[in-house]
Amino acid sequence: MAENPPQTLSLDRIRQDVADVLQVDPGDxxxxxxxxxxxxxxxxxxxxxxxxxxxxxxxxxxxLAGRATLTRWWELLRDK
Structure with missing residues (x-):
């Protein structure tokens, strides 16, 4: 059985995931x-x-703990 390829995280996905765990609107x-x-x-x-x-x-x-903003997380995760 083949492994699924990694999914790319986008800034929008990161924002949505963070909003979900914080229970806020992503636009906030x-x-x-x-x-x-x-x-x-x-x-x-x-x-x-x-x-x-x-x-x-x-x-x-x-x-992530050392980079606690969406911008810093995106800078880290876009290259992963």
Whole structure:
């Protein structure tokens, strides 16, 4: 059985996934806003890590915890 190829994460997908875990509208998230101030916590962060790993993206909790804005996460994840 062949493996599914990795899915590419887009900025829109990242924004939607973050909005989903924070239970906010994606349009309410600013690109350079600190997500920790919007309610991002370690449990939600691990949820995102697992979601994105499931797409084939190599990302760790530490990668995201040190880059807590949509812009910084996109810079990290677009090259994965």
């Amino acid at each position: 998230l600013e690109d350079d806003e600190l997500l920790l101030e919007q309610g991002m916590d370690s449990i939600r962060l691990m949820t995102l890590v697992q979601q994105w790993r499931d797409t084939g993206t190599e990302v760790t909790f530490v990668d």
